[in-house]
Amino acid sequence: MLIREKMKQIHFSTAEENVIRFLLHSDSQLRDLTVKEIAEITYVHPSTLIRVAKKLNFSGWSALKDAFLAESHYLNTYFTDIDANLPFSPQDGIMTVAHKIASLEKDTIADSLSLLHHDQLQKAQQLLLNARTIKIFGSNANLLIAEDFALKMRRLNRAVRVVSTMNEQSYEAHNTHPDDVCILISYTGENVMMTKLAELFNQQKIPFIALTSIGENTLAEKAQAVLHITTRERLYSKIANYSINSSISFLLDVLYSCVFAEDYEKNLNHLISIGEQVDIRKSSSDIMAEPNIQYRDFLRPN
Numbered sequence: 001m002l003i004r005e006k007m008k009q010i011h012f013s014t015a016e017e018n019v020i021r022f023l024l025h026s027d028s029q030l031r032d033l034t035v036k037e038i039a040e041i042t043y044v045h046p047s048t049l050i051r052v053a054k055k056l057n058f059s060g061w062s063a064l065k066d067a068f069l070a071e072s073h074y075l076n077t078y079f080t081d082i083d084a085n086l087p088f089s090p091q092d093g094i095m096t097v098a099h100k101i102a103s104l105e106k107d108t109i110a111d112s113l114s115l116l117h118h119d120q121l122q123k124a125q126q127l128l129l130n131a132r133t134i135k136i137f138g139s140n141a142n143l144l145i146a147e148d149f150a151l152k153m154r155r156l157n158r159a160v161r162v163v164s165t166m167n168e169q170s171y172e173a174h175n176t177h178p179d180d181v182c183i184l185i186s187y188t189g190e191n192v193m194m195t196k197l198a199e200l201f202n203q204q205k206i207p208f209i210a211l212t213s214i215g216e217n218t219l220a221e222k223a224q225a226v227l228h229i230t231t232r233e234r235l236y237s238k239i240a241n242y243s244i245n246s247s248i249s250f251l252l253d254v255l256y257s258c259v260f261a262e263d264y265e266k267n268l269n270h271l272i273s274i275g276e277q278v279d280i281r282k283s284s285s286d287i288m289a290e291p292n293i294q295y296r297d298f299l300r301p302n
Contacts, residue, residue: 002215002231003056003068010055018042019052023068031069035061057216074214078111084230085238101242108230108246115214115228116254123225124209125258131181133159137169137197138185141245146185149252155274156260156267173197182208183255187229187244189217198222211251227251 007020022042023030030038039046053064081103088100128134134153136146143164150160163172170193176182182201186194189212201208202222210223213231220226230247260267283289 001217003064003071005215006056012052012055015042015044015048016052016055018044019049030065071215074114077114078107079232082107084108084232084243085234087239087242104242105246108232108243109250111230111232111243112228112247112250115230120225120227121254121258124227124255125262127181127207127209127225128158128255128259129262130179131158132177132179133161134181134183135172135176136160136162136183136185137173137194139191139193141241142185142248145245145248146183146252148249149256152256153259155271157270158259169193169197170200173200176201176204176206178205180206182206183211184208184219184223185211185248186219187213187231187233188235189213189219191219194219195222209255211248227255 004024007024012020019038019042022038033041035046035049038049042048049061053059053061056064058064058067082100084104084107087104088097092100134150136143136150138146143162146162150162153160161172163169173182182197184194184197189195189210195218198208198210198219199222200206207224208222209225209227210219211227211229212219212223214228215231229251230243232243233241
């Protein structure tokens with residue numbers, strides 16, 4: 001949950017509301033102002049700022065200010081020319097629609113990349129590399145997107161299961177071993193089934209990676225590694241899950257690539273060796289045609 005959203009759900013006193021209004025409308029001033037200066041501007045005692053921070057579950061005003069400024073920076077970066085919820089209008093021609101969707105896709109990838117943190121990605125990579133089996137839990141389109149990730153991973157001889165059968169997720173979770181790792185996908189991070197699974201995995205000491213929105217949510221709090229989905233879309237007043245789906249696909253591609261990169265030559269030779277035996281497709285395009293070169297020889301160190 002974004003800090004802005006949390007502010008709407010908490011009851012504040014009249015004095016505290018003055019501070020909240022200042023936060024919401026004074027991003028440009030906030031960074032350089034002291035507690036005393038903000039208190040004077042909002043006509044409150046400095047201790048009021050501390051109470052606001054505590055109510056929002058921060059250790060103090062500085063922690064709240066830093067987090068709020070970081071959130072503001074994120075929300076004001078990318079997506080400046082296009083609305084993720086309504087990326088095109090009824091008046092747009094088909095090529096305009098195509099250009100706007102392309103722009104949305106580009107913004108989504110750049111935005112998702114900006115949310116990746118090295119340490120979290122490294123934790124996720126190691127969890128996948130060490131896993132006996134990888135299980136993916138989610139809902140609706142999230143599971144369809146995950147099937148492509150599972151297919152690519154299985155081609156590397158990694159055991160991956162997408163748990164998509166209705167009402168089977170709890171059974172599958174209970175049959176998960178501590179040597180396995182799970183990936184839980186939830187945009188809100190508050191999906192009832194996903195939060196129940198997260199609690200169960202924590203109890204059974206089964207590690208899991210969360211793909212979820214920015215801000216505080218139950219899934220992120222319980223996960224061993226968190227990769228953030230682009231957080232720009234409303235829940236339902238939108239044309240489609242454009243940015244959510246693109247962001248999830250990007251993050252899963254990154255995870256697959258990180259696993260692949262750990263033993264690059266071995267994995268590439270493995271795919272090429274099998275492809276030479278089983279891929280009988282023909283192409284009239286030189287771009288698609290496989291050259292008469294032994295890739296494995298090409299990859300050997302000098």
